[in-house]
Structures are given as C-alpha cells and as structure tokens.
Amino acid sequence: MDERERLFQLLAEAEFFTGLERRGLERVLEEARQKRLERQEICFRQDEPATLLYLLTEGRVKLTQLTPDGRQVLMRFVEPGEVFGGIALFTQEEYPVTAEAVERCRLLAWDGAAMQRLMEKEPKIALNVIQHLAELVKNLQDRVRELSTERVERRIARALLRLAAQAGPAAEGEASAGRLPTGSGGTGRRPESGEAMGAVIHVSRQDLGELTGATLYTVSRTLSRWESEGLVESGRERITILDPRALAAIAEDET
Amino acid sequence: MDERERLFQLLAEAEFFTGLERRGLERVLEEARQKRLERQEICFRQDEPATLLYLLTEGRVKLTQLTPDGRQVLMRFVEPGEVFGGIALFTQEEYPVTAEAVERCRLLAWDGAAMQRLMEKEPKIALNVIQHLAELVKNLQDRVRELSTERVERRIARALLRLAAQAGPAAEGEASAGRLPTGSGGTGRRPESGEAMGAVIHVSRQDLGELTGATLYTVSRTLSRWESEGLVESGRERITILDPRALAAIAEDET
DNA sequence: CGTCAAGTTGAACAGTATCAACTGATGTGG
DNA sequence: CCACATCAGTTGATACTGTTCAACTTGACG
Numbered sequence: 001m002d003e004r005e006r007l008f009q010l011l012a013e014a015e016f017f018t019g020l021e022r023r024g025l026e027r028v029l030e031e032a033r034q035k036r037l038e039r040q041e042i043c044f045r046q047d048e049p050a051t052l053l054y055l056l057t058e059g060r061v062k063l064t065q066l067t068p069d070g071r072q073v074l075m076r077f078v079e080p081g082e083v084f085g086g087i088a089l090f091t092q093e094e095y096p097v098t099a100e101a102v103e104r105c106r107l108l109a110w111d112g113a114a115m116q117r118l119m120e121k122e123p124k125i126a127l128n129v130i131q132h133l134a135e136l137v138k139n140l141q142d143r144v145r146e147l148s149t150e151r152v153e154r155r156i157a158r159a160l161l162r163l164a165a166q167a168g169p170a171a172e173g174e175a176s177a178g179r180l181p182t183g184s185g186g187t188g189r190r191p192e193s194g195e196a197m198g199a200v201i202h203v204s205r206q207d208l209g210e211l212t213g214a215t216l217y218t219v220s221r222t223l224s225r226w227e228s229e230g231l232v233e234s235g236r237e238r239i240t241i242l243d244p245r246a247l248a249a250i251a252e253d254e255t
Numbered sequence: 256m257d258e259r260e261r262l263f264q265l266l267a268e269a270e271f272f273t274g275l276e277r278r279g280l281e282r283v284l285e286e287a288r289q290k291r292l293e294r295q296e297i298c299f300r301q302d303e304p305a306t307l308l309y310l311l312t313e314g315r316v317k318l319t320q321l322t323p324d325g326r327q328v329l330m331r332f333v334e335p336g337e338v339f340g341g342i343a344l345f346t347q348e349e350y351p352v353t354a355e356a357v358e359r360c361r362l363l364a365w366d367g368a369a370m371q372r373l374m375e376k377e378p379k380i381a382l383n384v385i386q387h388l389a390e391l392v393k394n395l396q397d398r399v400r401e402l403s404t405e406r407v408e409r410r411i412a413r414a415l416l417r418l419a420a421q422a423g424p425a426a427e428g429e430a431s432a433g434r435l436p437t438g439s440g441g442t443g444r445r446p447e448s449g450e451a452m453g454a455v456i457h458v459s460r461q462d463l464g465e466l467t468g469a470t471l472y473t474v475s476r477t478l479s480r481w482e483s484e485g486l487v488e489s490g491r492e493r494i495t496i497l498d499p500r501a502l503a504a505i506a507e508d509e510t
Numbered sequence: 511c512g513t514c515a516a517g518t519t520g521a522a523c524a525g526t527a528t529c530a531a532c533t534g535a536t537g538t539g540g
Numbered sequence: 541c542c543a544c545a546t547c548a549g550t551t552g553a554t555a556c557t558g559t560t561c562a563a564c565t566t567g568a569c570g
Binding site: 204205206216217220221223224234235237 | 547549550551
C-alpha cells in the first residue's frame with residue numbers, strides 16, 4: 001500500500017510519465033513488471049534483442065558499450081527516475097549497450113507491446129518519449145563536440161561537474177569534509193568558507209576514463225594534481241569536489 | 256501538377272512520413288511551407304529559437320556546431336528525404352547547430368503547431384519521429400565510441416565509407432570490386448580496371464577534419480598516403496574511393 | 511592572369527598513451 | 541584474527557600519435 005504509493009510518486013516524477021493523470025499512472029503501473037538487481041548484476045547485454053524498457057526506481061545503473069577490440073566506453077550513469085533501454089525498443093533491434101547495476105537496484109519494466117498500448121491510451125507518453133530522446137541527442141552532440149575539440153583535462157572537469165549535478169539532487173548537505181589543507185603547497189588557494197560544496201561522486205578512475213575517452217592513468221594524474229591544488233579530495237572510488245568554481249573555470253574557457 | 260506529384264513521392268519516402276495514406280500526405284503537404292536556399296545560405300543558426308522543422312527535398316545541407324572558442328564541429332550532412340532541425344523543435348528550445356546549404360536546396364518546413372496538429376491526426380508520424388530520433392541516438396553513440404577509442408586514420412576511413420554510403424544511393428554503378436588480396440605488401444598496388452567503384456565524395460579536408468575530430472593537416476596527410484597506395488584518388492573538395500575493401504579493412508579491425 | 515581558397519608537406523612540439531613497478535586499502539578464508 | 545590475494549590507485553620513464561606553425565604548391569574562377 002504504502003509501497004504502492006511510493007511508486008506512484010516516482011512515476012509521476014519520471015520523465016516518461018510526467019503530465020499523466022492518476023488514471024494514466026495506474027494504467028502504466030498495471031502494465032509494469034517489477035525487477036530487482038544485485039550489485040554488479042547485468043540487466044541486459046549489448047547486442048541482445050531488445051525486449052524491455054526500464055525505469056530505475058532505486059539504485060544506480062551504468063550503461064557501457066564494448067568496442068570490437070574489447071575496450072569499454074561508459075555511455076552514462078542512470079539515476080532513479082530515469083529510463084533506459086528505450087532506444088532499442090523503439091527501433092526493434094538490439095540493445096546498443098550493456099546495463100549493469102552499480103548498486104542494488106529496483107526497477108520497473110515494460111515490453112514493446114505494453115508501451116504501444118500505453119502510448120495509444122495516453123498520447124502524452126509519446127510526446128514525453130520524444131522529448132527524452134531529443135534531450136539525449138543534445139547531450140550526445142555536446143559530448144561529440146567535447147571529444148572532438150577539447151583536451152582531456154577539460155573533459156574530466158566537465159564530467160565531474162555533470163556527475164555531481166546528476167547525483168547531487170539526491171544527497172546534499174555536508175558538514176565539514178573539513179578544510180584539509182592537504183597541500184599548503186605553493187598555490188595557497190583553498191576553498192573559502194561558504195564555497196566548498198563537497199559533492200561526493202562515486203566513480204573509479206577507470207569509470208571516469210571510459211566516460212571521458214582517457215586512460216585511467218591520465219585521470220589519476222589529473223586528479224592528483226587537482227588534489228594538490230585543493231580543488232578536489234579523492235579516495236578509492238570516491239571524489240569530493242571542494243572547489244566547484246575552479247573546476248568550472250577549467251571546464252569552460254580559461255586555460 | 257507534376258511538381259506536386261514529385262513532392263508526394265518524396266514525402267512518401269521520407270523517414271518522417273512513411274506509412275501514411277495519400278490522405279495523410281495531403282494534410283502534411285497542406286501544412287508545409289516551401290523554401291529555397293542558395294549555395295552557402297544559412298537556414299538557421301545555432302542558438303536561434305527553434306521555430307521550424309525542415310525536410311530537405313533537393314540539395315545538401317550541413318549541420319555544424321560551434322565551440323565557445325570558435326572551432327567548428329561538423330555534426331552531419333543532410334541528404335534529400337532527411338529531416339533536420341527537429342530536435343530543438345520538440346524540446347522547445349534553441350537550435351543546437353547551424354544549418355548551411357552546401358548546394359542550392361529546396362525544402363519543406365513546418366512549425367511546431369503544424370507538427371502538433373499533424374501528429375494528432377496521424378499518430379504514425381509520432382512513431383516515425385521516435386524512430387528517427389532513436390536512430391540518431393544510436394549513430395551518435397557510435398560516434399562517441401569512435402572518438403573515445405579509435406585513432407584518426409580509422410575514423411577518417413569510416414567517415415569516408417559512411418559518406419559514400421549516404422550519398423551513394425544516388426550515384427552508383429559498380430563492376431565487381433573484385434577480389435583484391437590487400438596484402439602483397441609492396442606499394443605496387445593499383446586499382447585494376449574493373450575494380451574501381453569510384454564513389455565520389457564532395458567534401459573538403461576541412462570538413463572531413465571537423466567530422467572526425469582531426470585537423471585538416473592530418474586529414475591531408477592521411478589522404479596523401481592512401482592516394483599513393485591506390486586506395487583513393489583525390490582533388491579539390493573531392494575524394495574518389497578506389498578500393499572500398501581496403502578502406503573497410505582500415506575502418507574495421509586490422510591495423 | 512592575378513587572386514584567393516584549398517591542399518601539401520616539413521619540422522618541432524605537446525598531450526596522452528603505454529608499460530612497469532610500487533603502494534595501500536578491502537575483504538576473505540584458514 | 542591475521543595473512544594473503546585482490547583490486548584501485550599512483551607515479552616514473554618512454555614512445556608515439558596528432559597538432560601546430562610556416563612555407564609552399566596547385567587549381568579554380570572572375
């Protein structure tokens with residue numbers, strides 16, 4: 001009951017189903033099947049025939065693409081409320097990526113026929129789908145531009161800020177993370193009181209590399225440097241942004 | 256009359272309007288406004304508010320994105336029958352790219368309200384839009400993967416093959432493409448009589464560079480080498496593929 | 511023909527990748 | 541509960557791909 005109500009809440013806020021009446025949401029939920037994934041479990045694999053479209057309700061999923069020669073590219077992380085696996089479903093083909101649970105997850109899923117029915121009864125959904133895809137296209141275009149014209153350092157800075165913004169809304173409010181003046185080395189710069197946001201991001205160097213088209217070595221070196229300059233503070237599969245402004249400056253146009 | 260009939264033909268084959276009855280096509284055409292562009296004329300500029308969605312009926316258009324620091328990235332060429340400018344229209348925002356006519360063009364255009372009406376009366380259109388966007392997403396993902404993991408030479412080879420395939424359907428004419436055993440090492444290679452397919456591509460080195468994330472210098476060097484090996488033959492804003500197989504070998508996995 | 515845009519090519523340089531060796535954390539089973 | 545295996549991360553040395561800059565050639569077009 002309460003659980004069911006929580007799902008409605010989530011659905012109503014999910015990009016695919018915003019703007020639907022209670023009635024529509026009920027239909028959507030009726031057609032859905034529920035699923036759970038353990039950490040590191042695979043939701044679907046690249047090149048499998050696409051059968052289901054997923055909505056993540058809890059946890060985190062990463063979408064990766066494998067190159068013919070075995071390298072991986074990280075397309076994106078999926079956060080609760082987001083949909084994935086949809087592209088393939090609408091083109092009736094295979095999943096272009098592999099979806100793996102980063103943490104324990106809960107999801108809702110619909111097959112192609114169900115989506116078809118839902119879109120017929122609730123045309124708003126089709127519009128939402130279009131909007132979602134258009135959004136994806138824009139993001140991907142930006143990424144292509146970045147990869148084509150920008151250096152690794154800047155790409156990493158952007159990736160961090162994007163990840164912080166994406167995961168941020170969920171977990172804010174930090175006390176401390178204290179000001180540890182790690183360096184004191186040379187560049188006396190240090191986050192001023194109100195400025196430090198301390199957004200914590202949970203990704204490995206490897207992930208960041210696959211996300212930005214760099215090697216984990218370059219990522220590691222870059223983070224080390226930033227750490228010595230007081231911009232971030234990092235640990236195992238964890239990066240804390242101490243000075244978002246400075247990062248933004250790197251991400252934008254200043255050298 | 257005849258002109259009108261030609262338009263129907265084109266509409267019926269265009270990705271956005273396939274599967275529509277004659278009746279639907281008529282509606283689509285009624286709502287359309289016609290437009291012409293001279294060579295190098297701008298159809299719309301990046302960051303302008305998006306008002307129209309275009310279908311190219313004749314000519315060629317290129318979509319480019321400008322980076323903050325003035326570099327350009329070429330997103331794609333638009334061929335007759337293809338739609339562009341749609342992404343922005345559906346997200347109610349600004350065009351993310353600039354559209355420039357490469358040759359003299361003719362186009363049809365619809366505004367947001369018109370598309371809305373059309374999609375209501377002909378729901379098939381909404382599905383086509385979704386499919387088109389999904390296709391775009393897949394292509395962009397592939398491009399991100401390429402840019403992240405592959406070297407310039409391979410990216411250029413792929414770009415050439417894609418361009419040939421895209422523009423090709425218009426101008427074909429093959430004999431064989433024969434069996435050429437790539438190997439034999441020595442540079443003695445040369446296209447045999449019947450073998451050359453001669454797919455001609457009209458792009459500058461600059462364009463190819465912006466398309467692949469390389470400088471025009473690197474593109475020029477690469478093409479020069481290929482030319483000396485008999486894979487292509489090139490001139491001013493023109494590249495002829497002589498040995499598609501060898502190019503494909505470079506594009507795929509062989510070094 | 512002269513002019514301008516597109517293309518070519520060399521030389522030096524810079525940014526990253528690659529490889530290898532090492533350090534610490536994490537967690538596991540005897 | 542400790543020893544060990546494993547995994548994420550760090551850092552140096554080195555190599556190489558591709559960029560940058562500059563000078564030059566070629567071809568098209570009025």
